[in-house]
Amino acid sequence: MAMTLSGIVFGVGFFIITQAQTSGFERFFIRTILGVNGAMRIQDKLQDTMRSMDAAGPNGGSGFQVKVTDGKKYISGVPYPQEISNAAKKFNEVLGVSEVVQGSARIFGNFREMDCKPYGIRLEDHVGVSDLSNQIVLGELKDFRQKRFGVLLGRPLAKKLGVSVEDPITLQASGATMPFRVSAIYETGIEQIDRARIFIHLPAARSLFKRPYGASFIQINLTDPYRAKDISPHMTEVLQHHVASWQERERSWLEVFKVLKISAGVTVSIIIFISGLGMFSTLAITVMEKTKDIAILRSIGYTQSDISQIFLLQGLTVLVVGVIAGWIFAASVTLGVTKIPIRIRGIFSTDSFVVEWSIWHYIVSGLIAGVVVLLASWFPARRAAKVEPADIIRGTGG
Amino acid sequence: MPSLKPTLQAKGIQKFLGSDLNSVHVLRGVDLELMPGHSYSIVGPSGCGKSTLLYLLGLLDRQNEGEIVIGGRSATHASEVERTEIRNMHIGFVFQFHFLLAEFTAAENVMLPMSKLGKRSPEEMREIAFQLLSEVGLGNKVNRLATQLSGGEQQRVAVARALANQPSIILADEPTGNLDVNNSNVVFELLCRLARQHGQSVLMVTHNPDLAKRTDFVLPMKDGLFVEDEKS
Numbered sequence: 001m002a003m004t005l006s007g008i009v010f011g012v013g014f015f016i017i018t019q020a021q022t023s024g025f026e027r028f029f030i031r032t033i034l035g036v037n038g039a040m041r042i043q044d045k046l047q048d049t050m051r052s053m054d055a056a057g058p059n060g061g062s063g064f065q066v067k068v069t070d071g072k073k074y075i076s077g078v079p080y081p082q083e084i085s086n087a088a089k090k091f092n093e094v095l096g097v098s099e100v101v102q103g104s105a106r107i108f109g110n111f112r113e114m115d116c117k118p119y120g121i122r123l124e125d126h127v128g129v130s131d132l133s134n135q136i137v138l139g140e141l142k143d144f145r146q147k148r149f150g151v152l153l154g155r156p157l158a159k160k161l162g163v164s165v166e167d168p169i170t171l172q173a174s175g176a177t178m179p180f181r182v183s184a185i186y187e188t189g190i191e192q193i194d195r196a197r198i199f200i201h202l203p204a205a206r207s208l209f210k211r212p213y214g215a216s217f218i219q220i221n222l223t224d225p226y227r228a229k230d231i232s233p234h235m236t237e238v239l240q241h242h243v244a245s246w247q248e249r250e251r252s253w254l255e256v257f258k259v260l261k262i263s264a265g266v267t268v269s270i271i272i273f274i275s276g277l278g279m280f281s282t283l284a285i286t287v288m289e290k291t292k293d294i295a296i297l298r299s300i301g302y303t304q305s306d307i308s309q310i311f312l313l314q315g316l317t318v319l320v321v322g323v324i325a326g327w328i329f330a331a332s333v334t335l336g337v338t339k340i341p342i343r344i345r346g347i348f349s350t351d352s353f354v355v356e357w358s359i360w361h362y363i364v365s366g367l368i369a370g371v372v373v374l375l376a377s378w379f380p381a382r383r384a385a386k387v388e389p390a391d392i393i394r395g396t397g398g
Numbered sequence: 399m400p401s402l403k404p405t406l407q408a409k410g411i412q413k414f415l416g417s418d419l420n421s422v423h424v425l426r427g428v429d430l431e432l433m434p435g436h437s438y439s440i441v442g443p444s445g446c447g448k449s450t451l452l453y454l455l456g457l458l459d460r461q462n463e464g465e466i467v468i469g470g471r472s473a474t475h476a477s478e479v480e481r482t483e484i485r486n487m488h489i490g491f492v493f494q495f496h497f498l499l500a501e502f503t504a505a506e507n508v509m510l511p512m513s514k515l516g517k518r519s520p521e522e523m524r525e526i527a528f529q530l531l532s533e534v535g536l537g538n539k540v541n542r543l544a545t546q547l548s549g550g551e552q553q554r555v556a557v558a559r560a561l562a563n564q565p566s567i568i569l570a571d572e573p574t575g576n577l578d579v580n581n582s583n584v585v586f587e588l589l590c591r592l593a594r595q596h597g598q599s600v601l602m603v604t605h606n607p608d609l610a611k612r613t614d615f616v617l618p619m620k621d622g623l624f625v626e627d628e629k630s
Contacts, residue, residue, distance in 0.1 A: 296497040299458060300511040300559070301486020303479055390458040393493055393571075394449060 001282055001314070005322050007275025008369050012326025013333065014271060015365040018264035020334045024355035025348075026257040030225075032348040033250055035131025036188045038098070039225040040232055041249070042084055043217035044074035044242040074242055081215035087239055088220060093231055095221040096128030101202060102216035103209040105173035109161040116157065117196045118171060120205020129221040132186065132199070139165035139184030149204060150183035154194030158185045171200070174210050189349020269368055276372035279318060283311055283380035287387075294384055295392035304385035311384050315377025322373070323366045330362070405469070405488070405566040405599040406432040406455060412463035413450055413622075424450050426622040427464070432567060432599035437590050439602045439610035442619035448603040449571055451619075455601065456489050456569045457481040469566060486514055490560030490598075492589070494572035497556065498544035504531055504555045505540040511562045530558035534588055550581030557588050561596065568593055570602040574609060582609065 078084050081099040088097050101120035106113055123145050127133045133141055137155055143165075144150040151169060153161075163169055167182045180200065188194055206212055220243075222228055228245035235243040247254065287294070294307055337353045344350050413425040424447040432438060440448045453459045455466060457473050465474045469488045473481050490511075498507045508527035512518055518526070531540050534554040536547075544552060553573065560568050570589060574582035586609050593600040602613060610616050618625050 292497060293499050296493075296499070297510070298482070299456070299485070299491045299493075299497075301482055301514045301563075303482045305479075306514070388459075390453040393458070393497070394453065 001279070001318060004275050004279040004282060005318050005325075007271055007278060008318060008322025008373065009325045009329055011268065011272035011275055012323055012365045012369050013329035014268040015265060015368065016327070016330035016361045017333050017337065018268050019261065019361040019364075020330075020355040020357065021337065021353060022257060022261045022264055023358060023361070024353070026254075026261070027356050028350060028354040029253065029257065029348050030246070030250075032189055033246060033253075034225050035135070036190060036193060037246065037249065038129045038219035039222040039228045039246050040220040040235070041217045041244050042078060042088060042220065042235070042239060042241045043244060044076055045079055046236070046240045046242060047073045047075050078215045078218055078241060079213075081218055084239055084241060085218055088218065088235065091231065091235065093222045093224065093227060095223050096125065097221075098122065098125035098129040098219045099202065099215040100126075100217055100219055101205040101209060101211055101214075103173055103205070103211075105171045105208065107157075107161065107169055107171055107198065109163040109167065109169035112161050114157065114160060115196070116171075116198050118151075118173070118205055118208065119197060119199050120202040120208075121199055122202050126199075126219070129219045131188075135186040135188050136184045137187045139182070141184060144183035144199070147181060147183055148201060149178070149180045150201070151180040152184050152186050152199035153182055154197055155185050155187040156191065156195040157198065158182070160195070171198075171208055173208050176208055176210065178204065178208050180204075187349060189345060191345055272369050272372050275322075276376040279315065279373060280376040280379065283314065283377055284383070286314075287311070287380045287384045290384075291387050291392050294387045295389040298387065298389035299393065307387070308381040308385040311381035312374070312377050315373050315381075319370060319373040323369050326365065326369070327362055330365075402433070403470075404431045405434050406430070406601075407467040408451075408455060408464065410464035411451065411454060411461045411466070413447070413454060413459075413461050415450070424622050425454070425461070428622070428624060430455070430617070430624070432601055434566065434597045434599055435594055436615065437593055437600040437602065437613040438615045438617055439604050439613040440617045440619055441604060441607065441610045446619045447622040448619055452569050452571050452601065452603050455567075456491060457485050486511060487563060488566050490563070490565040490568045492553070492556050492560045492568065492570040492573040494575040498552055498559075500543070500545050503541050503543055504536060504547065504551075504558075507544060507555055508559045508562050511559060515563050526562065527558070530561055531555065533592065534558045535584075550577055550584065553577060553581065553585050554588065557585060557592070561592055561598075564596060564598075566598055568598055568600045570600065572603055572605065574604070574606065582606070586612065 085097045085099060088094055098121060103118060105116055105118050107116040123141065127141075144152055153163070158164065161169065163182055165182050165184060169180050169182060171178050171180060200208070222231065225246065229247040232243040232245040232248070297307060334355050334357070338355055340353050341351060342353055408428060408430040411425050411428040412423070414421045415424050416422050428451055440451065442448055450459070454461050457466070457468070465472060467473070468484050471484055473484055476484065499510070502510070505524060505527040508530055509523045512523040512526065528537065528540055531537055534557055536551060536554055536558070539547060539551065544555065547555065553576070557573075568589060573589065574585050577585060589600055589602070590613065592598070600613070604610050
């Protein structure tokens with residue numbers, strides 16, 4: 001039974017530890033992408049594509065027209081960002097909006113050049129829909145705010161260009177070349193973004209891309225970002241623009257985390273199942289070894305239910321002790337894991353293990369162990385209850 | 399003075415063992431009445447149905463025909479739970495093998511039936527267990543594990559356990575069959591003396607004719623029926 005108990009302790013413990021880590025990294029990833037790309041993006045105007053047929057008579061138009069809806073089409077970008085922003089702000093859940101003009105450019109600095117994606121923003125709006133203010137690793141946003149031609153570079157891009165704060169750079173796009181000065185360097189932790197995205201002021205972006213009106217997209221922040229998936233269809237309908245939630249945008253990564261969580265949960269649950277099998281065989285053997293004792297208990301007045309309870313109680317004891325010890329073990333290791341240094345860059349930036357403390361990990365692990373242990377002890381208990389005392393006593397008595 | 403009402407009544411008990419073609423008619427309509435304060439012994443050749451009858455009377459098995467009434471309650475159509483309750487309240491068993499729980503002490507073994515009955519506090523149960531063990535001569539070994547007792551001592555603990563709930567009937571299946579002559583006499587005398595003292599009926603299955611003769615009634619059995627009723 002000690003092996004079974006250990007199995008339950010480690011099974012429950014590892015279940016919680018793995019779930020705490022996968023959920024922790026998932027949450028951290030979500031926090032990161034919310035801090036970078038916001039909860040929702042209004043992008044692409046909806047175009048109602050209708051084919052119409054005029055029932056023209058011999059003398060020209062009859063005034064009778066048949067319209068056939070032919071699916072949805074989108075026109076890239078937001079032609080009237082101010083109106084759409086104002087309309088979006090009327091949604092109760094919307095916390096902030098930021099108009100962004102985005103394009104591709106060539107960046108030159110310190111005798112090196114690279115491709116980049118400038119984002120033209122209004123700083124005050126954008127810090128309301130992103131975590132940009134906390135992502136600055138060198139320099140200050142204040143400097144960017146004050147300089148019309150200031151630029152924010154990602155750390156890897158700045159490193160590749162060999163530039164730092166106050167250094168000049170040049171952006172070239174649509175045949176135009178504009179000089180800028182590095183105001184600050186930021187790092188989101190998402191490598192793909194940090195090595196390409198740069199932030200400039202909206203008017204500068206309009207000049208660079210020769211785009212005097214319209215926006216590429218509008219970034220939105222919500223009071224509860226987790227409701228983005230529910231709000232976006234309604235907003236799409238009202239604003240007649242495609243509104244993409246972060247869940248839709250990051251579907252593939254979220255699927256990866258989901259698969260990882262399930263995979264880790266199933267793998268670790270196997271330990272609990274094996275312990276359950278161990279308990280089942282131990283109790284089944286005990287029932288066989290103790291048939292004589294069971295028979296005597298039945299003969300002195302113990303009911304079938306009393307006999308079942310003896311074995312179920314053994315299972316319950318292992319379950320309670322195992323689950324509580326497993327929880328303590330899990331909490332200690334989870335705490336210890338957060339102290340382990342690990343440098344992760346790529347989809348987010350962290351220098352230590354990230355964990356999520358969730359009561360549900362503890363409840364679910366307890367429930368899995370409960371079901372397994374109770375099933376493992378219920379069958380032997382039922383068998384014990386069915387022992388016929390007369391047969392056993394007569395058989396032994398010869 | 400013991401009550402004059404029978405502690406146990408059995409009428410027309412029939413029992414078949416096995417099934418269908420291999421079925422054996424073991425008991426062929428046995429009638430029996432046990433009176434309080436008396437001892438009875440069933441004797442007969444192996445396979446005549448002695449032990450089968452004892453287990454039926456002890457409600458450990460069900461008869462095919464006939465009625466068993468214990469303490470005024472008919473057990474014939476009673477549920478398993480009711481039969482177990484009757485067994486717990488009215489019947490004490492002593493088997494050929496002591497059947498003590500090895501992990502328990504002598505006192506704990508004696509306390510088991512009381513614990514199930516649930517009418518006494520742990521202190522009372524312990525006190526009664528000590529008293530009963532003293533009566534069977536084991537007052538100084540109450541805290542010994544069953545495995546630390548000799549065969550005779552273990553059987554005496556089994557006798558004390560059978561008496562724990564002050565049952566009206568003691569059923570004993572070859573209670574001395576596994577003991578030497580000395581211990582056989584001790585256990586037998588104990589059973590009969592305590593039964594008389596407490597006004598209980600003792601029904602004993604035995605192959606030992608000398609012991610059988612020392613009970614109040616000898617019930618010889620042959621081919622599933624009592625063949626004569628000898629009063630000692």
